[in-house]
Amino acid sequence: MLGGKLAERLARDGVLAGEKISRLVLADVAEPRGPSEARFDVESVVADLAEEGVARDLVESRPDVIFHLAAVVSGAAEADFESGYRTNLDGTRALLESIRGIGDGYRPRVVFTSTIAVFGTPFPEVIGDDQCHTPLTSYGTQKAIAELLLSDYSRRGFLDGVGIRLPTICVRPGKPNQAASGFFSNIIREPLIGQEAVLPVPEETRHWHASPRSAVGFMLHAAALDTGALGDRRCLTMPGVSVTVAEQIEALRRVAGDGAVRLIRRELDETIMRIVAGWPRNFDPRRALGLGFRADADFDEIIQAHIEDELGGSVFAAG
Secondary structure (H helix, E strand, O other), X not given: OHHHHHHHHHHHHOEEOOEEOOEEEEEEOOOOOOOOOOOOEEEEEEOOOOOOOHHXXXXXXXXXXXXXXXXXXXXXXXXXXXXXXXXXXHHXXXXXXXXXXXXXOOOOEEEXXXXXXHOOOOOOOOEOXXXXXXXXXXXXXXXXXXXXXXXXXXXXXXXXXXXXXXXXEOOOOOOOOOOOOHHHXXXXXXXXXXXXXXXXXXXXXXXXXXXXXXXXXXXXXXXXXXXXHOOXXXXXXXXXXXXXXXXXXXXXXXXXXXXXXOOEEEOOOHHHHHXXXXXXXXXXXXXXXXXXXXXXXXHHHHXXXXXXXXOOOOOOOOO
């Protein structure tokens, strides 16, 4: 989803990090859908980074900037241990090794999307930039290892990496996926189009969010960032909005009314509650803010971005 939105933004802008884009390659395990209009060549490739030689083939043309978003998401990585490690760790290592293997002074900017799931309990109420990794899920562990690899390959001069720990992306368009965090989007997205949504956690559950619009902005900013300011600490927690589920619902009420809120059905799920209980709830991302990363002002703005970008500016109206 984010890759598609990033591609559309690149096609619209025509430039990246101040340079005119000449070619864009989109790679995914399913046929990637290219941007509707672009002023440069766009190639779509069906590829699995974890397969032998695939990453090498993708980087042999020496792209200047590589956005690495490929991942098995949280709930799926927890349910299928082997699949999670194969994609999230083995695929990432294959990509980094393929870049290193080219040598000859090749040092691309690599923007890697990580996650706040690299942090787990115990943690303070507000997590700062010096918090240690303590993941409590396989997904968080896989991403934490990848962060260390990105920093080490950057330190050794094989690539110029920037890792961005994304908040939970909300409101995520499309159908529900296997992410354990998916309900945060479901309880907003479905009611906005007149459909019922299930809430599997208590309303006092607090979490850290950013819109897809902000996430694309994070990636573009990371691609243009002067990494001299990062030093050897190449991974950053992105800014976001900390709200409870109850506050999400009240934002939905303000935007779409009581009828939309009535479409949320409470049905607690012990598995999801256990996973979410180990996630961080609030951050002080001052490094990222100091480097110019910006997110949504509040959850109302997150909902409004979804309405504008996905619903043509209108929402379901109920009595």
